[in-house]
Amino acid sequence: MNKLSVIKIGGNVIDNSEKLHQFLLDFTALPGDKILVHGGGKIATELGDSLGVTAKMFEGRRITDIETLRIVTMVYAGLINKNIVAQLQAKGSNAIGLTGADGNIIKAVKRPVKEIDYGFVGDLDETSVSAVALESLLKAGMVPVLCAITHDGDSQLLNTNADTIASAVAVAMAKRYETALIYCFEKRGVMRDINDDSSLVREIRLGEFDTLKAEGVVSGGMIPKLHNAFEAIKSGVEAVYIGKADELSQIDQQNFGTRLIR
């Protein structure tokens, strides 16, 4: 099987043009087939403020009313996605920018209303991602760049968590490619001591996860992140990396963040 890297970047890279430029250079230099997934960043919130549409949040999650959906569609699928694509093209990656609606690549289900109505938010399941469509683009020599917008197959666009998209894409592609899933975030990875940069945990095996939780090495927001990563590994993804975007170039030297494996 060919190798595939599914790489996710978030607001901390997107909001910083210097960082983004360097990341896109490193991304382009990475060998093998690649898919980039990007989140939103501050621009959507800023545009909302300018238009008098304030971001509604519940437990850290954006509530997507129809006005907010318009804004994130403009910012994620338009402004951010197309600027990333134009920059990748200039750097030599044959990028193609997509939402889940394009080529029906990711069909989501609008989140059911329970205590909270999250609005136009899409949830994914194991049937959501079309690996066939993504593979046909990769085989045409293209580099898919996915933003955090999907659709329901019935004309409705849906706002969808970019981490979830990256994971679902990696799992779907793992049947066809030897797939690595790479999350770029603010920290270097899992740290034994949050104040000591040299305490980075280089590798965690699935069987060690419970011990590290018990020891408190993995705590707080890192627990669900690693839980989801190991779920992807259980579903066939070869390895999940969690690290800093500006260290991506060192991934081939096994020198990037924390590597999670079976």
Add this chain to the structure above:
Amino acid sequence: MNKLSVIKIGGNVIDNSEKLHQFLLDFTALPGDKILVHGGGKIATELGDSLGVTAKMFEGRRITDIETLRIVTMVYAGLINKNIVAQLQAKGSNAIGLTGADGNIIKAVKRPVKEIDYGFVGDLDETSVSAVALESLLKAGMVPVLCAITHDGDSQLLNTNADTIASAVAVAMAKRYETALIYCFEKRGVMRDINDDSSLVREIRLGEFDTLKAEGVVSGGMIPKLHNAFEAIKSGVEAVYIGKADELSQIDQQNFGTRLIR
């Protein structure tokens, strides 16, 4: 050679959700390979007004400063393009929404500054369109939906006239497909008497164009439109149609607008 239709719609369809819905149904029903090109409509101007960015025009052409480019990128490539794609998917077309940057499908040149600086506007030449990239998407069973944004290959997005894109795409594809170029606009086509709907001219051959100009049947804004259409025909496009979007379903019965042929 397989048949291909390149169809362009403008603001009068995009701004009217009923019309757009019907058009997308008719578009989906059209047999053969298809590419849709869409313009902008009022939404970009409205968003600009809301953000205090007023549209600057010169002789009917928008001047695209950096703020305007941000707005048209959000509205054309994000809001309009992705909503059209989601609607086409629901209707059974496997649409994929693209700017010229995506897959390097259309590489433009920033318009040189002469008396007027049009800003971030892209001009096309015979090398701009990648027929290879478009063909690979068509062969993968996808329906490309192009908005009026291109790039210069050096990270810069550019605002580009949608009529020009449609024509350049049709000419580039004509070497690989038996290509028809279809412009949907406000009128039924070329009319002998502008006040008489039954006076539609069904067909104009290249050799008749000068006579119709001399007779005044073709006048005003129709002259450059038809001139460009015949240029496309001289460059290999099989036929160019000019007609009303809501009559598109009758094109197979040779009952749509004015047909221009060699």
